[in-house]
Amino acid sequence: MSITSDLAGIVGPHSVLDDEQRLERYAADQSFVSPRRPDFVVFAETIAQVQALVRYANTTRVPVVPFSSGLNLHGAAIPKEGGIVLDLSRMNSIIEINTANRHCVIEPGVTAAQLQDALAAHELRAMLPLGIHPNRSVLTSYLERDPAAAAASFEYGNELIMDTELVLPTGELFRTGLWSAGVKPGSPMGPVRAMLNRLWTGAQGTLGIMTKMNIKVEYLPRLRKVCMLQFDSFPEAMEPLRMIQRKEIGFECLLLNNFNLAALLCRDWSVPESFPAAMVPSQHFEQLRKGLPEWMMVVCLNSGPRLAEEKIAYEHAALQDICSAAQLQLYDNAQLENALLDEMLRPWGLLKKFCYRGAVHDVAFKTTLRRFPEFQRAVMELITAYRYPLQDVGISILPLERGRAFHCCADFHCNPARLQEVENVKQLWHAVSERLIDEGAFFDRPYGAWADMVYSRAGTYTQKLKDIKRALDPNNILNPGHLCF
Amino acid sequence: MTYYEPKPHKKFFEKTLEDYRDSIWGCARCNWCQNHWAWNVKSAEYSEICPAFHEFRIFPYAGMGKMHIARALLEGDFDYEDAPEVVKFLYTCTTCGACELNCQRLQDKEPLQVNETLRARLVKDGIGPMPEHRNLLKSVKNYDNPWMQPRTQRDRWARKIKIKNIEKEPAETLFFVGCTVAFDNTQWHVAQNTATILLGAGVDLGMLGTKEVCCGSPVARIGDRDTFFDLAQRNIDMLNKTGAKEIVTFCPGCFKALSHDYAEVPDVPRLQAAVYHSSQYFDRLITEGKLTFSRPVNKRVTWHDPCHMGRHCGIYDEPRRVLEAIPGINLVEMERIKDQSWCCGGGGGARTAFMDFAQKTAAKRIGEAKKTGAEAIVTSCPFCEQNIGDALNAMNDEMEIFDLTDIMIKAMYSREV
Amino acid sequence: MSDTRQKVIQKKLPREVYSALKNVVGEQWIHESRSVVETYSKLSIEGGSFVKKHEKDPHVLPACVVLPASTDDVQAIVKICNRYHVPFIPFTNGQVFCNPTTQDPTLIIHFSRMNRIIKIDTQNMSATLEPYVDYAQLQAEAMKRGLWNGGTPLATTVCKLASQFAFAGLWQTDLKYGLLNRNIISVKMVLPDGEILSTGSRCIPRAGDFWEYGPGPDLMGLQRSGLGTNGIVTEITVKLHAWVGDDALPEIPGGRPSLKHVHDAKYDSPPEPLKNHKLLWVEFKDLDTQLKAMREIAHSGVGIGLNATGVYSAFYCSQTQEMTVQRCKEHFFPDWNCYVILANTTSDQQIAYEEEVIRQIIAEVGGTFLSETHKPEVLKALQPWNYDCIRHSTGYRMNRKFYANAWLPVGPLEEAKTTSREWKKALDLFGEIDITDRGGADDTPFVYALQRGHFCLFETDNYPDPVLPEEIKKAQAYGIYGAAVVTKYDLGPQLMAFVNVEPFTTMFPEAGPNAHLFMRKIRQVFDPNSVAAPGRQVFTEQEWQQFPAEIKAAVNAMRELNGMPRVE
Structure with a gap:
């Protein structure tokens, strides 16, 4: 018996791919992670199939790489050691929308746009990560801890995972949260330790294959209002930002530099279907970024389901108070306001930035507000040294949990067709990553080359992760070669 | 289910561990015997309330631990020979009562009463008290005072003051001086001040002079109940015989003994006179307009609540009102005040047996007082004054400590009396 | 015996x-x-x-x-x-x-010597604590800096945050701030093998201690609720939030009684609401209406706390045991109720707005606010909650007795009814130990709406007399029965010793499923020499074999009572 026929025996012959051309699609994404073609791609449609496949992989020692939408863009699903890519995109049901308790059970193939549309019909919304692709798996995005656009809000933008269902690396079914008590999801806390699901977050599918996730959703606000503040430099924004967050004003808050803001507004560009994207030269983009302020702080006020005007009014007044004290004026631009209003609920417009050069290599890390300027300086130094055009750096910053921490993302653009340009950006990206990690920027999701840089510094944490991996995945079959495994 | 059914009333000094059985089994380990009442916690530094636990950090020093030790002794889980260290744990306690108050507020249980009952059990069984306490007990038996002083010296403080000897001429109000102030010439000023103020306000004041005997408070706290019963009987008889309607004392130990403890002694008559702490009496005189302060005392001061006057007897507001009536006085409060006051460390026999611990406890209080910016600590207890004063000296600190009457006298006369 | x-x-x-x-x-x-x-x-x-x-x-x-x-x-x-x-x-x-x-x-x-607040980072709103630091200490220091930790357990000086990392951490203001779970940035632990593990950003040199996840798979989640079996927390960094009350809780006469024999009534006057905070109490005609109102309030996004309490108010708010029992008998406090904690975090107008939202909801659903015109004496008696909702001081008042068993299931709001129904069954089955055991049967269980009401926690308790072992054993029977009930009805008892503690871990293989097998592997990773409270959280195969047969039989009996198969 061949592996192909064994696999076909598990999932059916139409759900196994082994022709090179189609395998090639799974070999790379737009990241710098070296491409590697899988030996097989298998589509699973049931948990039983996932379990059977994982058990089979254990007996044959063939690696299994979980794959949902392929839109991680950081190489997490590239089969570094070949083997089977387990494509879960056909498991795309929204199993339950619980309007009474505001949660929703999804499978890995459920996409961002699909979910948001389905929820809207129930007057609900998901808190989606900023820059999520409309076709990206919400389950994977949450699992990979992509920060939500609403991450500034302590209670609405964070810890959105409630219950989970997964297949362990040795094939057993396992659940976390209330679900682990039986068959009903409904709480992140359950009988088996309080925060156990966090073990599988940021794990890039190395410790289990998640087959269902129950996530928090919220009411669709009856009224929303985007408020903007412009700044010539980031340090000028710091104190107002701190004050706004300390007052807990707004639901979503983000800071974009003029590159990203212009990309969002650019009418010549649309969100690409695949990556790397096609380059689309745009005069409109050039005009926009010249005309826009260097930095824009966006605060989106959301009403509740009742007395909508009153809520927006008192929050707006509180924001005005801070502006008056800081001698700032709210930025007035209706077009921008509308674009941003849409972006808060359907936050993928930012992906239009890929149209600039086709590929974007980001350096995404977390730090505190007061340290941001020193990291900014370090990046600037390297950009200058590597002769990368300063104006072509896209920066987005998300305050997390009322400014306790910040998610910072600096983008470097290149045209994948121009090898020298790619090489130069690759070197810059490496240098920036190494320098920032060395100086204390925290890369909590160590993709690709970051993994070695981070885990070589993490001491016991790294060792214990390895021990846990060995205990749960003794044959190292789940996505080997990623993280520190 | 008998747990909360009313129990037959028994006087405290009749009780044995068996009477506290429900209570000691039911200790919920809530730890409030070690901690300041949470609503009033103002800093991490001053958030604890039990001096012994604060210093030694293990539970046998806390009220909770004493409940557990009591349970084990009561049920025979161990005996003295298995745990000779118990004596030290039970006596490293200032009997400040913070554990008792917080426990009663939450759990209706009585860790301090249990500790005092345990002490009584140790004394009865010949295991306690600490060797350092034995001289004190002997002195009380032989000299009627704990300081091994001849009875004839008891009224020396009053040589220059015209005060009635109540055995010779009747008086409305009896001044019960107490042993510590009567025999320690560094503390005479307190007795002198008090007498001066009361006489000046027209109070018909008398005293027992050399006939006064120890109130029994130190022996009660140490656990020698037989000696205490004897002293209580003698004092009640003698005091009732004077015919005084009121008794005033400034020593919180004496005050608690006369006003509360005697009523808990079995088979003794009631004390007929009403008993006042001097600060209560001063407060009343001020209200009646019989006591006024004409000279400003420009000082920023903080009030230290003596445990046996505050927590044990509920006197918090009166001394503060007296201070506030004095022109120039700026009363600033420490973090731990009134029922949540931090003990000076001097009470319950702790200073006698564990001087180092007592002094460290006082030093902590001084630190807390200094944080208020006060120039002086004011209190109304000879033990507090002595213990805090010694700690101030050892620290070579500029902060002063005054008895309440020192400040009052300054506000009334051009020179100290 | x-x-x-x-x-x-x-x-x-x-x-x-x-x-x-x-x-x-x-x-x-x-x-x-x-x-x-x-x-x-x-x-x-x-x-x-x-x-x-x-x-x-x-x-x-x-x-x-x-x-x-x-x-x-x-x-x-x-x-x-x-x-x-x-x-x-x-x-x-x-x-x-x-x-x-x-x-x-x-x-x-x-850990009584390790009681320092190591650092309060006002800029990034966090505090790093040694294991013996309690909530009252942390709040006192944080409030001076315009911050607080976001919640209070029922006994603020008893509860140390580091030990609540190992077990528990339920707060009055979970509606907004979540449990302690949601408020930990990092832990520094000595693992059972003696290695030192730091989680989150602090595990990377120079990164600082500000972010809770990773790098990569998150180990802090695995360590939470370890009951001391996965290591010892020697430092915990917790989140702080904006505080809009005064620098310190105001001094009040209430809660300051002297010893019983000199008790003065003036010390019973309860505290007024804190600056920029308000508590609203609502009475309902039945549990259905109560839950409906709580759901609507949770959905409306207002308030920092939303809870219901029945018999518990009688413990917390009564000065003596006799008073507690009397109030239980009389149903002095409303059987069906909820209370909402409001704060002006964003604006001075916030409380007014939120109160209006709640009034609108109550008008729709049906309910009556306790007020000067409706049961003012009850409202006054409930006033200790004005402080207790922020810094709970009366929590251990309980029944003045011994609190030997609790059911603490977690689940969607409607499961309050399951809890209440099953508690009644347990009362019928085992008999009532004390009148206060009827809390949750004749009135509402304690209901905490957690994380904007996405899920809730319910509580019912037994209070046996500690002097009477037969009463304690009866309370234990309730506990074992409860473990079977929550499994049968898919409730997740989080804080109670369920699948976090043996023999339940092994004897309820439905949980996980087979959580015990998963946890055994984790135990082996962290504690290869079996020295950290061995066998508390999960048995090895050998420990399970040696476990006393009579306890296995007792648990199996409760499983069978709930129609579940025996576990051998």
């Missing part, structure tokens, strides 16, 4: 272990005398330890107590325990899970 005067004597550590430990902490900070270990052996709300005291079981007595002063001390102690295979138990107050778990001489590591 055994001979009532029989002595109970503890085992001691081998001398070489004792002297090795003494060398770490110094003579002053190591104790093995009989009376000392006694005070570390009877726990507060763990019925088992009381029963064992009645039975004169010597195994509840630890061999020795050691008091480290630093992470280095803890590490050295744990390494000695590994070298000599001595089991150890981390200990703060001794509420639960602090007894030795084996018959071997066991070391207690008591």
Whole structure:
């Protein structure tokens, strides 16, 4: 018996791919992670199939790489050691929308746009990560801890995972949260330790294959209002930002530099279907970024389901108070306001930035507000040294949990067709990553080359992760070669 | 289910561990015997309330631990020979009562009463008290005072003051001086001040002079109940015989003994006179307009609540009102005040047996007082004054400590009396 | 019961272990005398330890107590325990899970010397604490800086945040701030093998201590609820939030009584609401209406706390035991109710807006606000909650008795009804131990709406007399029965000792499923020498085989009562 026929025996012959051309699609994404073609791609449609496949992989020692939408863009699903890519995109049901308790059970193939549309019909919304692709798996995005656009809000933008269902690396079914008590999801806390699901977050599918996730959703606000503040430099924004967050004003808050803001507004560009994207030269983009302020702080006020005007009014007044004290004026631009209003609920417009050069290599890390300027300086130094055009750096910053921490993302653009340009950006990206990690920027999701840089510094944490991996995945079959495994 | 059914009333000094059985089994380990009442916690530094636990950090020093030790002794889980260290744990306690108050507020249980009952059990069984306490007990038996002083010296403080000897001429109000102030010439000023103020306000004041005997408070706290019963009987008889309607004392130990403890002694008559702490009496005189302060005392001061006057007897507001009536006085409060006051460390026999611990406890209080910016600590207890004063000296600190009457006298006369 | 005067004597550590430990902490900070270990052996709300005291079981007595002063001390102690295979138990107050778990001489590591607030970072809103720091201390320091930790457990000086990382962490203001779970940035732990693990951003040099996840898979989540079996927290960094009240809770006469015999009524006056805060109490006609209103309030996004409490108010708000019982009998406090905690965090207009939202909801759903015109005496009696909702001080008032069993299931709001129904069944089955056991049956269970009401926690309790072992055993039966009930009805008892503690871990394989097999693997990773409270959270196969048959039988009996198969 061949592996192909064994696999076909598990999932059916139409759900196994082994022709090179189609395998090639799974070999790379737009990241710098070296491409590697899988030996097989298998589509699973049931948990039983996932379990059977994982058990089979254990007996044959063939690696299994979980794959949902392929839109991680950081190489997490590239089969570094070949083997089977387990494509879960056909498991795309929204199993339950619980309007009474505001949660929703999804499978890995459920996409961002699909979910948001389905929820809207129930007057609900998901808190989606900023820059999520409309076709990206919400389950994977949450699992990979992509920060939500609403991450500034302590209670609405964070810890959105409630219950989970997964297949362990040795094939057993396992659940976390209330679900682990039986068959009903409904709480992140359950009988088996309080925060156990966090073990599988940021794990890039190395410790289990998640087959269902129950996530928090919220009411669709009856009224929303985007408020903007412009700044010539980031340090000028710091104190107002701190004050706004300390007052807990707004639901979503983000800071974009003029590159990203212009990309969002650019009418010549649309969100690409695949990556790397096609380059689309745009005069409109050039005009926009010249005309826009260097930095824009966006605060989106959301009403509740009742007395909508009153809520927006008192929050707006509180924001005005801070502006008056800081001698700032709210930025007035209706077009921008509308674009941003849409972006808060359907936050993928930012992906239009890929149209600039086709590929974007980001350096995404977390730090505190007061340290941001020193990291900014370090990046600037390297950009200058590597002769990368300063104006072509896209920066987005998300305050997390009322400014306790910040998610910072600096983008470097290149045209994948121009090898020298790619090489130069690759070197810059490496240098920036190494320098920032060395100086204390925290890369909590160590993709690709970051993994070695981070885990070589993490001491016991790294060792214990390895021990846990060995205990749960003794044959190292789940996505080997990623993280520190 | 008998747990909360009313129990037959028994006087405290009749009780044995068996009477506290429900209570000691039911200790919920809530730890409030070690901690300041949470609503009033103002800093991490001053958030604890039990001096012994604060210093030694293990539970046998806390009220909770004493409940557990009591349970084990009561049920025979161990005996003295298995745990000779118990004596030290039970006596490293200032009997400040913070554990008792917080426990009663939450759990209706009585860790301090249990500790005092345990002490009584140790004394009865010949295991306690600490060797350092034995001289004190002997002195009380032989000299009627704990300081091994001849009875004839008891009224020396009053040589220059015209005060009635109540055995010779009747008086409305009896001044019960107490042993510590009567025999320690560094503390005479307190007795002198008090007498001066009361006489000046027209109070018909008398005293027992050399006939006064120890109130029994130190022996009660140490656990020698037989000696205490004897002293209580003698004092009640003698005091009732004077015919005084009121008794005033400034020593919180004496005050608690006369006003509360005697009523808990079995088979003794009631004390007929009403008993006042001097600060209560001063407060009343001020209200009646019989006591006024004409000279400003420009000082920023903080009030230290003596445990046996505050927590044990509920006197918090009166001394503060007296201070506030004095022109120039700026009363600033420490973090731990009134029922949540931090003990000076001097009470319950702790200073006698564990001087180092007592002094460290006082030093902590001084630190807390200094944080208020006060120039002086004011209190109304000879033990507090002595213990805090010694700690101030050892620290070579500029902060002063005054008895309440020192400040009052300054506000009334051009020179100290 | 055994001979009532029989002595109970503890085992001691081998001398070489004792002297090795003494060398770490110094003579002053190591104790093995009989009376000392006694005070570390009877726990507060763990019925088992009381029963064992009645039975004169010597195994509840630890061999020795050691008091480290630093992470280095803890590490050295744990390494000695590994070298000599001595089991150890981390200990703060001794509420639960602090007894030795084996018959071997066991070391207690008591953290009372590690009581410093290491740092409060006002800019990034966090505080780093040693294990003996409690909520009251943290709040006092944070409030001075315009911050607070976001919530209060029921006993703010009892509860240390580090030990609540290992177990519990339920707050009054979970509606907005979540449980302690949602408020931990990092922990620094000495693992059972003596290694030191830091989680989150602090595990990377120079990164700082501000972010809670990773790098990569998150180990902090795995460590939470470890009951001391996965390591010892020597530093915990928690989140702080904006505080809009005064720098300190105001001094009030209420809550300041003197000793009983000189009790003065003036000290009973309850506190007024705190600055920028308000509590609203609503009474309902039945549980259905109560839950409907709570759901609507949770959905409306207002308030920082939303809870319901029945019999508990009688404990917390009564000055004496007699008063508690009387109020229970009379149903003095509303049986069906909820209270909402409001705060002006964003604006001075916020409370007014939120109150209007709640009034609108109550008008729709049906309910009556306690007010000057509706049961003012009840509203006044409830006023201790004005402070208790922020910094709970009366939490341990309980029943003045002993709190030996709690059901604490977690689930969607509607499961309050399941809890209430099943509690009634348990009362019928086992009989009522005390009148206050009827809380949750004749009135609402304690309901906490958590994280904007996405899920809730419910509570019902038993209060046996500690002097009567038969009552404690009855309460334990409720507990075991409860474990079966929550499995049967897919409830997740989080804070109670369910699948976090043996023998439930192994005897409820429905959970996970087979969570015990998963947890065994994790135990092996962290505690290869089985020294950290071995067998408390999950048995090895061998420990399971050796577990007393009569306890297995008791659990199986409760499983069968709920129509579940036996586990052998």
